[in-house]
Amino acid sequence: xxxxxxxxxxxxxxxxxxxxxxxxxxxxxxxxxxxxxxxxxxxxxxxxxxxxxxxxxxxxxxxxxxxxxxxxxxxxxxxxxxxxxxxxxxxxxxxxxxxxxxxxxxxxxxxxxxxxxxxxxxxxxxxxxxxxxxxxxxxxxxxxxxxxxxxxxxxxxxxxxxxxxxxxxxxxxxxxxxxxxxxxxxxxxxxxxxxxxxxxxxxxxxxxxxxxxxxxxxxxxxxxxxxxxxxxxxxxxxxxxxxxxxxxxxxxxx
Amino acid sequence: xxxxxxxxxxxxxxxxxxxxxxxxxxxxxxxxxxxxxxxxxxxxxxxxxxxxxxxxxxxxxxxxxxxxxxxxxxxxxxxxxxxxxxxxxxxxxxxxxxxxxxxxxxxxxxxxxxxxxxxxxxxxxxxxxxxxxxxxxxxxxxxxxxxxxxxxxxxxxxxxxxxxxxxxxxxxxxxxxxxxxxxxxxxxxxxxxxxxxxxxxxxxxxxxxxxxxxxxxxxxxxxxxxxxxxxxxxxxxxxxxxxxxxxxxxxxxx
Numbered sequence: 001x002x003x004x005x006x007x008x009x010x011x012x013x014x015x016x017x018x019x020x021x022x023x024x025x026x027x028x029x030x031x032x033x034x035x036x037x038x039x040x041x042x043x044x045x046x047x048x049x050x051x052x053x054x055x056x057x058x059x060x061x062x063x064x065x066x067x068x069x070x071x072x073x074x075x076x077x078x079x080x081x082x083x084x085x086x087x088x089x090x091x092x093x094x095x096x097x098x099x100x101x102x103x104x105x106x107x108x109x110x111x112x113x114x115x116x117x118x119x120x121x122x123x124x125x126x127x128x129x130x131x132x133x134x135x136x137x138x139x140x141x142x143x144x145x146x147x148x149x150x151x152x153x154x155x156x157x158x159x160x161x162x163x164x165x166x167x168x169x170x171x172x173x174x175x176x177x178x179x180x181x182x183x184x185x186x187x188x189x190x191x192x193x194x195x196x197x198x199x200x201x202x203x204x205x206x207x208x209x210x211x212x213x214x215x216x217x218x219x220x221x222x223x224x225x226x227x228x229x230x231x232x233x234x235x236x237x238x239x240x241x242x243x244x245x246x247x248x249x250x251x252x253x254x
Numbered sequence: 255x256x257x258x259x260x261x262x263x264x265x266x267x268x269x270x271x272x273x274x275x276x277x278x279x280x281x282x283x284x285x286x287x288x289x290x291x292x293x294x295x296x297x298x299x300x301x302x303x304x305x306x307x308x309x310x311x312x313x314x315x316x317x318x319x320x321x322x323x324x325x326x327x328x329x330x331x332x333x334x335x336x337x338x339x340x341x342x343x344x345x346x347x348x349x350x351x352x353x354x355x356x357x358x359x360x361x362x363x364x365x366x367x368x369x370x371x372x373x374x375x376x377x378x379x380x381x382x383x384x385x386x387x388x389x390x391x392x393x394x395x396x397x398x399x400x401x402x403x404x405x406x407x408x409x410x411x412x413x414x415x416x417x418x419x420x421x422x423x424x425x426x427x428x429x430x431x432x433x434x435x436x437x438x439x440x441x442x443x444x445x446x447x448x449x450x451x452x453x454x455x456x457x458x459x460x461x462x463x464x465x466x467x468x469x470x471x472x473x474x475x476x477x478x479x480x481x482x483x484x485x486x487x488x489x490x491x492x493x494x495x496x497x498x499x500x501x502x503x504x505x506x507x508x
Contacts, residue, residue: 004258005348010327012385013267019335044386045393071335073264076389081273081325081352083385083392083415094259098335118372119407122390130384131266131337132298135330136376138337139299153373161337 007092009075012083013129015091016040018072020186021100021219023250025062027070029218030055032186037074040126047091049074057095067100069219075129105243107226107235108215110160112204113137113148117158117181125184134161147215149207149228152181157202163217164188166197167210168238173197174206187216187246195242212236221246261346263329266337267383269345270294272326274440275354275473277504279316281324283472284309286440291328294380301345303328311349321354323473329383359497361480361489362469364414366458367391367402371412371435379438388415401469403461403482406435411456417471418442420451421464422492427451428460441470441500449496466490475500 008014018033027033034051041048054072061070073094079086115137123130137150138161147160158176159165164185166175173191177199178184191197207213212233213225224239226232262268272287281287288305295302308326315324327348333340369391377384391404392415401414412430413419418439420429427445431453432438445451461467466487467479478493480486 004264005350007264008389010258010261010264010329010348011271011383012389013383014386014389017265044390069335075264081323083388085389085393096259115376118374120372120387122369123372123386128386129265129267130386132268132377132382132384133374134337135262135266135268135339136298139339 003078004092006078007075008077008079008085009073009092009129011079013131014044014085015073015075015129016044016046017074017127017129019219020058020070020072021250022058022062022066022068022070022097023100024252025059025066026252027058028249029186029190030058032189033218036127036184036186037072040128041074043122043126044076044128045085046074046076047089049091049093053093057093061095061097065097065099068097069100070095070097073129103220107224107233108146110215110225110228111141111145111148112229113140113150113161115140115150117150117152119153119180121180124181125178127183137161151204155203157204157207158182160215163215163220163223165202165207166191166214166216166222167202167207168212168214169206169210171211173214174200174202176200176202185216186218187221190246191216191222191242195245212239214239214242221250257332258346260332261329262331262333262339263327263346263383265333267385268298268339269300269327269329269383270298271328271381271383273473274312274324274326275504276312276316276320276322276324276351277354278506279313279320280506281312282503283440283444284312286443287472290381290438290440291326294382295328297376297380298330298382299339300328300330301343303345303347307347311347315349315351319351319353322351323354324349324351327383357474361478361487362400364479364482365395365399365402366483367394367404367415369394369404371404371406373407373434375434378435379432381437391415405458409457411458411461412436414469417469417474419456419461420445420468420470420476421456421461422466422468423460423464425465427468428454428456430454430456439470440472441475444500445470445476445496449499466493468493468496
């Protein structure tokens, strides 16, 4: 068995990941990915990766595919048996890329997931490797939906399995806080920092009564939801503006 | 990168594990380990491992060390990107062993952990690979304690980071249920099935007022706690009887 077989990422999910879109060799939101990774290291008590090393990894992968989706894993590295980390942990960086594939711009069809997210402030917000809740939620459907929305244990809306969720109410974009569960997505930050979105607790009724509903992630950007159960939303001019702004970012015109 | 780098166990903790003690080439509690692994597969929706294949893995490792601690990982195998499992998952079995090392029989010194366990019935009881809560709890101390006790989000006692906990009250052994968090340990089952222990919600006060306190896991068996904060417990005849019963199991005299 090679040493990856003894990696604490595999044995305990002791690590973090980032998934980012690289366009023409450039990752426009790199600084935010890096900041989130560092915040995750601080929370988990892991040594932080060297920025130059991360950039080298992304650069060498983007030579393979100029337009790609890069995934970085930063694990606690190999360890002796047991939950205690080695006194001098040697984290492991794993980087991989797949070619970027555009998706049709069609509005998304969503469902509600039965699997709920546990409340765990110690792990909320960061992109750690303990993702069984998302795996179980995603296993609730096959190809008949694009995504599923998840509630927390108290019935509040949190996110889709692999995207943050935004509703528009009275012209204002709103998204649930991520202090108790959920992930502080990089495209979520883009909505908050550059498009005036705000954090707000959201109920199922808030979702269903929204003027428009959008899912965001760092790979696909903002995408409009067209359908959730019996509810339908028409193509929306505000969402199209968001979309153009996102696409400009990846076309080198931020 | 080899295929383990794309394993869903590493990327999402999508898998299960078992850690068992092998004595003179025999794993006396094998059936219970296997049953728990199968229960975990059913819960996560993973194909179950073939019993003969598992037994072969344990047998071939026990040729290396007749007295050993064997760890089995059963992951969802390699997958495409994303939380959705492949339509035909090909789980991966990873097996490793280290020589058995007896520990001194000294009573354990415990602390309370600040890290709490989230309530998640969908994952409670099974031995899955999402163990960051235990990693964070174990990182709260260095070598100054043997173990730490963890509470759930509602302040109920659940377990130590790598062992179940039993208190004796009026001569009766009691342990917390594992329906909302915690792991259904194999040595816990031995206490319930063959030593008359019962499930019961336990508070911090219940722990501190116990006649005797015991930690159990499948590798080390029942071990008496001698110290928790300011509280001390003397060596106890009932715990010694438990200990003899456990040792007999691994000496081939069940």
